[in-house]
């Protein structure tokens with residue numbers, strides 16, 4: 689799907705962050721980086737469904753999340769985007785996040801409600817790849833979205 693000048697692809701496979709990054713890279717893209725509230729809302733509405741459905745379809749509050757391309761940079765003490773190195777501003781953190789649970793949460797998911805949660809990089813989630821729109825179509829369709 690396209691938003692602005694970028695294309696997005698939701699993987700239906702769950703993977704670790706490293707595997708997700710490899711998958712995106714192999715397809716000429718990168719793990720999604722969110723640069724505005726508008727993009728954040730569009731992603732949530734397009735791929736994560738409205739928050740109203742959470743308790744019906746997601747077993748836990750942290751279910752139904754996707755990896756995004758931000759990671760904790762210990763040298764700066766901030767979460768930054770992989771591509772730009774800029775601090776993550778959107779999505780906003782969910783309440784009580786980032787909590788670095790068990791001291792092992794250096795990677796970030798976008799939750800169904802459109803907020804961020806820090807998670808262990810070796811946890812497995814679905815993920816979204818992003819790339820600048822070019823002439824060629826992004827990837828063959830795989831289910832909806």
Ligand SMILES: [Ca+2]
Nearest residue numbers: 787788805806
């Ligand atoms: Ca967390």
